[in-house]
Amino acid sequence: MSVSETIADERAVRGTSSPILGMVLFVASEAMFFAAFFGVYFTIRASQSSWPPKGIEAPKLGIPSVATVLLVTSSFVLQAGVRAIQRGQTRRLERLLAATIVMGLGFLVLQVWDYSRSPFGIRSGIFPSLFYVMTSLHLAHVAGGVVFLSMILAQSRTGQLSLERHEPVEAGAIYWHFVDVVWIGLFTAFYLLTR
Amino acid sequence: MIETRPRTMAPGPRGRFVSWLTTTDHKRIGILYFLNSFLFFGVGGVFALLMRTELARPGTQIFAPHAYNQLFTIHGTLMVFLFIFPVLSGFGNYFVPLQIGALDMAFPRINALSFWLLPVGGLTILSGFLTKGGAAAAGWTNYVPLAAQGRTGEDLWIVGLLIVGTSSILGAINFIVTILRLRAPGMSMTRLPIFVWSILAQSLLVVLATPVLTAALMMLFADRRLGASFFDATRGGNVLLWQHVFWFFAHPEVYILILAAWGVVSEILPVFSGKPLFGYRGVVLAFLMITALSFTVWAHHMFATGAVELPFFSATTELISIPTGVLFFNWLFTLRNGKLRFEPPMLFALGFIAMFLIGGIDGVWTASPAVDFALTDTYWVVAHIHYVLFGGTVFGIMAAMYYWFPKITGRMLSKRLGQWHFWIQLVGFNLTFFPMHILGLRGMPRRIADYAPNRGWTFLNGLSTLGSYLIGVAMLIFLVNVITTLRKPRTAPDDPWEANTLEWATSSPPPPHNFDALPPITSNRPVYDARHTAARAEGTS
Numbered sequence: 001m002s003v004s005e006t007i008a009d010e011r012a013v014r015g016t017s018s019p020i021l022g023m024v025l026f027v028a029s030e031a032m033f034f035a036a037f038f039g040v041y042f043t044i045r046a047s048q049s050s051w052p053p054k055g056i057e058a059p060k061l062g063i064p065s066v067a068t069v070l071l072v073t074s075s076f077v078l079q080a081g082v083r084a085i086q087r088g089q090t091r092r093l094e095r096l097l098a099a100t101i102v103m104g105l106g107f108l109v110l111q112v113w114d115y116s117r118s119p120f121g122i123r124s125g126i127f128p129s130l131f132y133v134m135t136s137l138h139l140a141h142v143a144g145g146v147v148f149l150s151m152i153l154a155q156s157r158t159g160q161l162s163l164e165r166h167e168p169v170e171a172g173a174i175y176w177h178f179v180d181v182v183w184i185g186l187f188t189a190f191y192l193l194t195r
Numbered sequence: 196m197i198e199t200r201p202r203t204m205a206p207g208p209r210g211r212f213v214s215w216l217t218t219t220d221h222k223r224i225g226i227l228y229f230l231n232s233f234l235f236f237g238v239g240g241v242f243a244l245l246m247r248t249e250l251a252r253p254g255t256q257i258f259a260p261h262a263y264n265q266l267f268t269i270h271g272t273l274m275v276f277l278f279i280f281p282v283l284s285g286f287g288n289y290f291v292p293l294q295i296g297a298l299d300m301a302f303p304r305i306n307a308l309s310f311w312l313l314p315v316g317g318l319t320i321l322s323g324f325l326t327k328g329g330a331a332a333a334g335w336t337n338y339v340p341l342a343a344q345g346r347t348g349e350d351l352w353i354v355g356l357l358i359v360g361t362s363s364i365l366g367a368i369n370f371i372v373t374i375l376r377l378r379a380p381g382m383s384m385t386r387l388p389i390f391v392w393s394i395l396a397q398s399l400l401v402v403l404a405t406p407v408l409t410a411a412l413m414m415l416f417a418d419r420r421l422g423a424s425f426f427d428a429t430r431g432g433n434v435l436l437w438q439h440v441f442w443f444f445a446h447p448e449v450y451i452l453i454l455a456a457w458g459v460v461s462e463i464l465p466v467f468s469g470k471p472l473f474g475y476r477g478v479v480l481a482f483l484m485i486t487a488l489s490f491t492v493w494a495h496h497m498f499a500t501g502a503v504e505l506p507f508f509s510a511t512t513e514l515i516s517i518p519t520g521v522l523f524f525n526w527l528f529t530l531r532n533g534k535l536r537f538e539p540p541m542l543f544a545l546g547f548i549a550m551f552l553i554g555g556i557d558g559v560w561t562a563s564p565a566v567d568f569a570l571t572d573t574y575w576v577v578a579h580i581h582y583v584l585f586g587g588t589v590f591g592i593m594a595a596m597y598y599w600f601p602k603i604t605g606r607m608l609s610k611r612l613g614q615w616h617f618w619i620q621l622v623g624f625n626l627t628f629f630p631m632h633i634l635g636l637r638g639m640p641r642r643i644a645d646y647a648p649n650r651g652w653t654f655l656n657g658l659s660t661l662g663s664y665l666i667g668v669a670m671l672i673f674l675v676n677v678i679t680t681l682r683k684p685r686t687a688p689d690d691p692w693e694a695n696t697l698e699w700a701t702s703s704p705p706p707p708h709n710f711d712a713l714p715p716i717t718s719n720r721p722v723y724d725a726r727h728t729a730a731r732a733e734g735t736s
Contacts, residue, residue, distance in 0.1 A: 018301045018372050025368045029402045036410035036440055040425065044433060053431055122422050126431030129423035133414065 023171035027178045030141070034182050037134050041189055044126055051194060052127040057119045058194040059131065067110040068187050071142075074103035075180045078149075082173050088163035090156055097153045097169075100176070104146040111139050131190050138186055141179045148172055219303035220707060221292050224310050226603065228285025231314055232278050238321070239273035242266045244667055247627070251660035253648040263644035264332035265348070269320065271335030272352065275452065276359050277317045279588050283455040284309075284366055286595050287394040289603060291370060293698035293705060294388040296379025296713050301372040309366035316358030323348030334642060336445070339426040339437045343418055350419065353412045360405045360412075367401035370394050379697070381716030388696040388719060389478055393458025396482040397451050400489065404447035411440040435502055442493035450489045452584055453551075454482060456591025457522060460544045463598050464526055466694045467541035468533025474525045475719060481518035481525075488515045498564045499571040505564040512562035519555055523548070538692070539613030543594035546621050550586025557582055557632070572642075575635025581628045593620070593673070598692065600677075605685030605703045612676040620669035626662025630655040695720035 045051050052058055081096030115132075122132040152168045155161055161169060218224060246266050249258050258266065288306065292299055300306045323330030328346030331337070342349060374387070374395050387395075415437065417423035424430035426437050465472045472478060491511040494503035526548055535541065557579040561567050570576065593616070601607045639652050646652050690699040699722045701710050714725040 018376050021375060022302065022368050022372045025371055025402055026364075029364050029368070029406045032403050033406035033410050036407040036443070037414075040410075040414065040436055040440065043436060043439075044431070047433065048431070122417070126424050129417065129425055129432070132421075133417050133423060133425075137413070 017167065019167040019171045020174070023174045027174055030178060034134075034138075034185070037130075037137070038185065038189070041130050041134070044130065048126075053125060056125060056127045059114075059118065059191055061191055063110050063114040063117070064187060064191050067107050067114070068183065070103050070110070071107045071180050071183050074100045074107075075177050077103065078173050078176050082166075082169055085156075085161060085163070085166040085169050090161060093161070093169065094153060094156050097149055097156065101146055101149050101153065104142055104149065104176075107142055108139065108146070111135070111142075135186055135190065138179070138182055141182070145172075145176050145179050148175060217307075219299070219307050221288050221300045221303065221306060222603075222705060222707075222709075224306055225285045225287075225289030227310050228281050228288055228313075231310070231317075232282035232285060235273045235277035235317055236282070239270050239278055240667070240670065242270040242273070244663055246270065247660040247663040249644060250646075250656050252657065253646055253653060255645050258644055260644040261329065261332060264334075264642070265324070265330045267642055268331050268334050268337075268352075269323075272320060272331070272356075273317070274584070275335060275448070276356065277313065277320075279452045279584060279592070280363060281313055282592055283397070283452070283588075284363070286390075286459070286592075286599065287370055287397075287455060288366075290599065290698055291373060291391055291394055292377070293602075293701070293709060294391050294696045295374065295377060295382050296697050296710065296716065297373060297377035298709055300369050301376055302369050305365050306369050309362045309369065312358050312362035312365075316355045316362065318355075319358060320352050320355035323351040326351065336441060337415075337437075338441075339415065339418075339434055342415060342437070343426060350416070353416050353419075357409060357412050360409050363401050364405050367398035367405075370398040371402065374398075379713055379716060381721075385476070386716060386719040386721075389461040389472055389475065390455070390458035390696075392479050392482055393454045393461070396486045397454040400447045400451045400454070400486055404444045404451070404490070407440060408444035408448075411437065411444065414440070435497070435500055438497050438500065439494070442496045443490075446493040446496065447489045449583070450485055453588050453591075454485070456547065456588040456595075457482070459591045459595040459598070460526065460547050461522075461529075462696065463540050463544040463594050464529045466598075466692050467536045467538060467544070468530050469536075470529055470533045471695075471720060472525065473528035473531075474521075477521055478525050481521040484518040485515060488518070495562055495567070498567045509562055509564055513559065516555065516559050516562075523552065523555075538597070539608065539610060539617060540594045540598035540692070542614065542617040543590050543597060546617060547587060547590040547594060550582055550590055550621075550624065554579060554582030554584075554586055570635055572640055573635035574631040574639045574641055577641050578628050578631035578635060581624075581631070585628070586624055590620075593617075596673075599698075600680070601687035601691050602698055602703050602705070604681060605687050606680045606683055607687050607691060608676050608680050612672055612679075616669050616672045616676065619665055619672065623662045623665025623667075623669055627659050627666060628662070630659045630662075634659075690722060690726070693723075693726065695723045697721055700725065 077096050078100040081093045081100065084090075084092035084096060120128045120131075122128050149172050152161070152172050155168060215223060215227070218227075245257070246263065249256060249263060288300070288310075291297075321330070326347040328348055330348040331342075331345055331352035333342040333345055333349065337352070345352075374391055378387070414423070414425040418425050418427060418432075424432040426432050426434055428434050461472055461478055488511060492508060492515060494508040495512045497503050498505060498508070557575070561570055561576070561579060597608055597613055634652055634655050637651060639646060639650070646656075685703075687703045689701065689703055691703075692699075697710075697713065697716075698705070700714050714721050718724055
């Protein structure tokens with residue numbers, strides 16, 4: 001057996017990038033999950049003469065716009081953290097991770113605040129059904145992401161992450177970017193395409 | 196020879212029972228999958244026998260319609276989600292790492308989680324029987340508005356399936372990462388055992404289709420309990436949406452339920468024909484084409500709604516019969532001129548080919564909207580699904596059981612009992628389900644607890660019930676075979692069938708670390724190669 005083959009095998013047996021591949025597959029699965037909801041959204045929307053349907057006030061843009069800026073920015077901050085750990089800068093990673101978590105928490109607070117000011121409840125018809133179910137499932141994903149990133153932060157603080165071993169950070173970033181992209185879709189569907 | 200690292204076992208005072216509860220060994224988890232699956236198979240099977248008993252003659256003898264509705268709903272749900280899929284995952288768990296020469300799955304703890312979610316989900320669904328109004332009763336397809344009207348049992352069905360769905364997604368991710376990342380040196384994708392390819396294709400479908408079911412279940416739950424109106428046409432929703440979202444998942448699900456059985460049969464036929472699999476690459480390509488096409492056919496379940504594009508979905512459905520036909524011809528050419536050995540695994544594999552052929556042809560017919568309009572929601576559909584999932588998958592599962600039992604337990608199942616099991620199951624199966632074709636053509640609707648005596652359905656229903664009891668007898672023979680074999684000493688050789696793939700290169704049962712050493716892998720039949728190299732070496736010395 002050639003040397004290169006042995007090395008390739010060693011990598012395969014240790015499965016160095018298994019967590020990242022696992023996360024990519026998980027995100028693919030999650031993408032199908034949200035795709036089903038978007039499919040339903042556009043099917044319903046296409047059958048309505050006005051959107052939102054008559055009698056339902058379109059959600060206000062103010063707070064969600066701030067939330068959007070916060071979440072999108074957090075993705076860039078987190079990616080800077082990935083760059084940092086790829087250069088072995090653990091301290092910098094921790095600062096950027098903490099910033100991402102705070103921004104994620106900020107998004108959650110803004111979202112709940114926005115719910116509390118909403119002019120309609122889930123029982124008010126099909127638009128509110130779509131709005132609350134889709135955005136709250138996304139909210140749950142952001143909350144899960146905050147927990148996930150906090151666990152990675154704890155790993156880093158206890159010295160488990162390094163230049164050599166940082167798959168959790170990359171996997172976490174893949175998830176966080178995905179959640180971010182889903183939000184851009186939701187923001188477009190419920191706040192921009194309703195005017 | 197490549198040395199593999201032995202795993203450090205946790206020696207400790209913990210009892211055997213606790214060690215099974217906490218195991219992360221893919222082989223033990225595989226065995227847990229088998230135990231759990233066959234328990235649910237038993238429950239689902241008894242439900243089927245009860246239904247057949249009720250239908251043996253006209254009139255309501257044992258079950259009022261509502262009880263009958265619960266029986267067929269839970270029968271279908273258990274068989275699809277808690278028997279067929281998990282038992283195939285069990286084979287995948289046990290044999291994918293062995294066949295690719297790996298130490299374990301990529302994520303052993305997630306693997307354990309995937310398993311333990313199954314009994315939790317299954318019992319959640321069954322617990323519906325304890326609630327007021329009973330278990331879910333809207334059929335395994337759970338159409339709204341019927342599903343929206345069910346009581347607590349319906350909610351438990353939804354929650355149970357959410358848990359089972361999560362389990363299968365985690366399991367599928369684990370399989371894909373294991374197959375892509377943990378292959379032994381020399382085990383390139385084109386040398387992958389065909390069973391592993393089938394599990395890879397199946398897992399891709401699970402990862403992409405199951406979340407759509409999760410979404411559907413959440414919308415239904417929101418409608419039922421939170422006041423949403425996704426499926427409520429009076430409040431802006433759309434009743435047919437459920438069928439679209441459900442079948443977008445459930446048609447790939449049908450392929451999820453049969454791909455691994457195809458893999459098993461493609462593994463067994465070459466071994467018992469003494470020939471390599473005919474057209475290995477063709478089979479792989481057929482698996483992948485079916486995987487892709489299965490996402491384009493869902494609305495053929497909805498022809499009769501009048502709300503779907505008939506030519507499109509009919510054409511895509513007919514298209515799937517092309518790769519499926521490729522599989523059939525590859526199997527037949529594998530058999531051609533082979534030295535056939537009619538051991539029980541081979542009998543079941545041949546039974547699979549014959550029965551699945553009938554199920555497949557049924558499917559091609561019903562893919563024509565004109566035919567479908569006449570046959571939809573009749574017993575014809577029941578015949579079709581059972582020729583695919585029982586005549587196909589369950590025969591495949593039994594083939595796999597007889598084939599791999601010696602590897603799992605170190606003991607050979609009785610050949611004589613295996614032959615009895617096969618022939619009684621074959622006769623019983625055809626007696627049960629063939630008449631349903633004719634009943635369907637004569638207009639008997641499915642999912643009814645009773646029928647009028649003057650419809651000309653009585654004799655065929657009696658025949659069908661008789662056949663179902665024969666299936667029950669066949670399963671008892673299988674159970675006796677398993678129990679008596681497990682009480683015998685471990686005498687099975689490492690490679691009792693002169694097989695091809697790596698699981699036969701280790702002891703029966705394998706050690707916790709799977710392999711002491713691997714043979715060189717230079718083709719997709721490494722054990723065959725090793726056997727023949729050894730034979731040649733003996734010949735020359």
